[in-house]
Amino acid sequence: MFKKEVYINRRNKLKDKLKGGLVLLLGNKEASFNYPDNTYHFRQDSSFLYFFGLDLPNLAGIIDLDSGKEYLFGNDFSIDDIIWMGPQPQIKELAAEIGVENTEPFDQLGNYLKNAKNQGRNIHVLPFYRGDTVIQFSNLLEIHQAETEDYISSELIKTIVDLRSIKDQYEVEELIKAAAIGYKMHVTSMKMAKPGIIEQEIAGVLEGIAISYGAALSFPIILSQNGETLHNHYHGNILEEGRLLLTDTGAETNLHYASDNTRTFPVGGKFSQKQKDIYSIVLNGINHGTSLIKPGVTYQSIHLEVALVLAKGLTELGLMKGKPEDAVREGAHAMFMPHGLGHMMGLDVHDMENLGENYVGYDDEVKRSTQFGLKGLRLGRRLQPGFVLTNEPGIYFIPDLVKKWKAEKINSSFINYDKVLNEYSGFGGIRLEDDLLVTEKGHQLIGKRIPITVEEVEETMKS
Ligand code: GLY
Ligand code: MN
Numbered sequence: 001m002f003k004k005e006v007y008i009n010r011r012n013k014l015k016d017k018l019k020g021g022l023v024l025l026l027g028n029k030e031a032s033f034n035y036p037d038n039t040y041h042f043r044q045d046s047s048f049l050y051f052f053g054l055d056l057p058n059l060a061g062i063i064d065l066d067s068g069k070e071y072l073f074g075n076d077f078s079i080d081d082i083i084w085m086g087p088q089p090q091i092k093e094l095a096a097e098i099g100v101e102n103t104e105p106f107d108q109l110g111n112y113l114k115n116a117k118n119q120g121r122n123i124h125v126l127p128f129y130r131g132d133t134v135i136q137f138s139n140l141l142e143i144h145q146a147e148t149e150d151y152i153s154s155e156l157i158k159t160i161v162d163l164r165s166i167k168d169q170y171e172v173e174e175l176i177k178a179a180a181i182g183y184k185m186h187v188t189s190m191k192m193a194k195p196g197i198i199e200q201e202i203a204g205v206l207e208g209i210a211i212s213y214g215a216a217l218s219f220p221i222i223l224s225q226n227g228e229t230l231h232n233h234y235h236g237n238i239l240e241e242g243r244l245l246l247t248d249t250g251a252e253t254n255l256h257y258a259s260d261n262t263r264t265f266p267v268g269g270k271f272s273q274k275q276k277d278i279y280s281i282v283l284n285g286i287n288h289g290t291s292l293i294k295p296g297v298t299y300q301s302i303h304l305e306v307a308l309v310l311a312k313g314l315t316e317l318g319l320m321k322g323k324p325e326d327a328v329r330e331g332a333h334a335m336f337m338p339h340g341l342g343h344m345m346g347l348d349v350h351d352m353e354n355l356g357e358n359y360v361g362y363d364d365e366v367k368r369s370t371q372f373g374l375k376g377l378r379l380g381r382r383l384q385p386g387f388v389l390t391n392e393p394g395i396y397f398i399p400d401l402v403k404k405w406k407a408e409k410i411n412s413s414f415i416n417y418d419k420v421l422n423e424y425s426g427f428g429g430i431r432l433e434d435d436l437l438v439t440e441k442g443h444q445l446i447g448k449r450i451p452i453t454v455e456e457v458e459e460t461m462k463s
Contacts, residue, residue, distance in 0.1 A: 001053045001255070002170050004099040010051050010163065011063055011070060017159045018065055021122025024113065025051060026133055027059035041216055046347035046354075047126055047160055049256055053098045060109055061100070066121075071102040073109045110140040117141060124153035126160070129354045157355045164352055165344065165360070166386030172437060172446075174257035175346070175388060179435060179447025181213040181251035182259035186450045189223065189247040190460045193239060193267050199223055200235035202247075210251035218258035218349040222248035227264060228396040228429035230339055239267045244275060244428045250349060258349040260390055261450055262433035269461035271454055278395050279430055279454065281313030285393035286432045286452075289341060293383065293391070293436055293443035298366050300380035303341035306393050307333045307373075314395070319424070322414045332414035334373025335405050338398070342390035343378035345435055350378060351388070387438040388446065394431030397424045 014023065027048040030039040044055045052061040052072065062071040072095040077088040091103045104112070116123055123141075128134045128148065138145045167175065185206045192202045203221045210217045224232035225239060227246025239245060245267055250259035264282075266275055289306040311324035311333040319336075320327055327333055344351035344360055352360045361379040362368050369375050379389055397420065404410075406417040435446040451460040 001055075001097060004053075004097060006168075006170060007051060007053045008099040013163055014051065014063060014159060015065055015068060017162070018124070018155060021065055021124055022116055023063040023065065023124045023156060025061040025063075025126070026136065027052070027054070027061070028057060028130065029132055029136075030057050031130070031132070043216075044256070046256065046352070047164070049347060050160075050164055052100070054094055055256070056094070058106065059094075060106070062109075062112065069102060070100045071104055071112075072098075072100045073104050073106050073112075075106050110142075113140050114142065122153070123151050124156035125151045126156060127152050127354060127356060154359075157359050161352055161355060161359050164346060166384065167346060167388050167437065168386075171257060171346065172388075174253050174255050175259070175435070175437075176447050177253045178214065178218070178251050178257050178259035179261075181210060181253070182249065182261050183448055183450055184213070185209050185249050185251065186247060186261055186263050187460055189245070189249075190263065190265050190451065190457065191463070193245045193265060193269075193461065195239055195241040195268055197239045198235070199225065199237050199239065199245075202245075203235045206247075206249055210249075213251065215252040215254050215256055218250040218252045218260060222246070222262075225267070226428060227431065228398045228427075230394075230396070230429075241268045242272065243267045244430065246429060246431055248431060248433065256347050258345055258347070258351075259435060259446070260345055260349045260433060261435065262392055262394075262431040263450055263452065263457070264430040264432065265457045265461060269458060271458065274427075275430075276454055277317055278427070281310055281317075282393055282395050282430045282432050283452065283454075284313060285309045286391055286434060289391045289393060290434065290436060290443060290445075293389075293438060295383055295385050295438060295440065298380060298382050299341065299361075299389065300366055300369070300374075300377060303374065303377050303380070304328060306341055306391075307337065310337060310393060310395060319416055319420055320414055321416055327411070327414040330411055330414065331371045331373050332411035334371070335401060335411065335415060336395045336397075337393060338373050338376065338396070338401065339394070340374070340377030340379070342392050342433075345388050345390055353378070383438045385438055385440045388435065389438070390433055390435055392431055392433035394429060396429030396431075397427045398429075399425060 025048045028045045060073040074091045076090050095103045137148050203223045225237050225243045244264050246264045248262040285306045288309045292302045307328045311327045314320040315324050363381045366381045437444045451457050
């Protein structure tokens with residue numbers, strides 16, 4: 001945990017910004033996978049972690065915005081628990097670690113909330129993303145599950161997004177630690193990518209690295225020879241010489257700050273000329289994107305600038321045609337990159353996505369596009385110092401998408417469908433992803449850059 005002043009400060013800021021009523025932050029419970037006591041790896045709710053820091057199940061925090069009082073609800077462990085789990089801290093001790101004065105047994109939470117409700121006080125909660133939390137909240141307030149939605153507070157969401165979007169020095173230090181774990185994972189993936197290896201052999205080693213240096217993976221590993229499938233979690237293919245392997249993975253530190261990087265490299269260690277041609281376009285895209293990152297610029301405009309780099313490169317190769325500027329305006333490049341350039345990152349790999357993507361990535365000024373491709377951009381708004389984000393362009397040859405667009409003549413004035421289908425089927429996909437901090441003057445890479453140029457990658461794979 002951070003020192004207790006960090007959590008006290010964060011709660012004070014919340015109290016300063018939000019007026020009236022009380023804030024309820026429900027911590028997560030254990031989740032079972034095949035019988036009650038066989039549980040998934042426990043993951044605390046990130047907003048609970050942010051304000052209350054405690055990485056244990058069955059807790060709830062209340063911040064009373066009127067009196068300023070803060071409460072931790074939770075039960076002390078019984079001797080029956082301690083026999084199985086070993087000695088455990090008392091709730092009072094846990095509360096002291098995060099500077100919270102008041103503690104109550106968990107079964108008092110329902111009374112507390114019902115009293116507040118009966119007095120007509122505002123109860124602010126965040127959107128629910130687990131079924132058990134919806135049931136818990138409806139039980140606590142004795143309301144129907146459908147009514148739980150009425151308590152979701154846009155004021156609370158906006159305030160928390162404002163606070164969590166700006167990372168402080170302690171958070172940046174944690175993110176750099178996560179990046180160091182991610183670095184080890186990616187270099188290991190490059191070194192292991194030899195013909196004959198099964199993808200899952202690499203994926204398993206990478207997960208082991210994440211766990212041995214931190215808390216866990218920051219999301220299930222994406223590792224595939226079929227990198228054109230954007231979130232490919234199937235790891236059963238045997239690596240073949242001449243194919244590309246896309247690895248998109250990252251770790252969480254013990255405090256749950258994330259890393260998220262992608263590298264794509266040739267099985268066996270040598271890029272073919274055809275692979276180099278596409279790779280260089282994506283590399284130019286990521287480098288150009290990074291060069292534009294600074295406060296005041298919208299990430300939507302950077303996404304479009306990177307799209308232009310990709311469209312120009314694809315036009316030079318004869319895969320696209322016409323004026324690249326027109327192609328990007330019409331969204332034609334999105335057949336090759338149907339996703340957004342990046343997202344916020346922090347305590348969640350897609351930071352705060354459970355609070356609502358548009359609250360996190362958009363605002364009154366920058367609205368989310370509905371255009372294919374651009375609508376997938378999770379972060380579009382103006383950058384501010386302290387934002388941490390990913391920059392992750394890619395070029396993919398997705399057979400079903402190409403065939404559909406060709407059949408429907410979508411953007412046919414900008415795409416050479418025959419060349420795409422005849423010469424690039426089976427090529428796969430290339431994505432490159434770095435994590436960056438927006439600074440006062442520009443940007444800073446989080447951690448050391450994972451080998452990325454053709455030369456660096458080939459050198460790493462050789463050693
Ligand atoms: N790295 C996976 C994603 O950003 O969706
Ligand atoms: Mn990402």
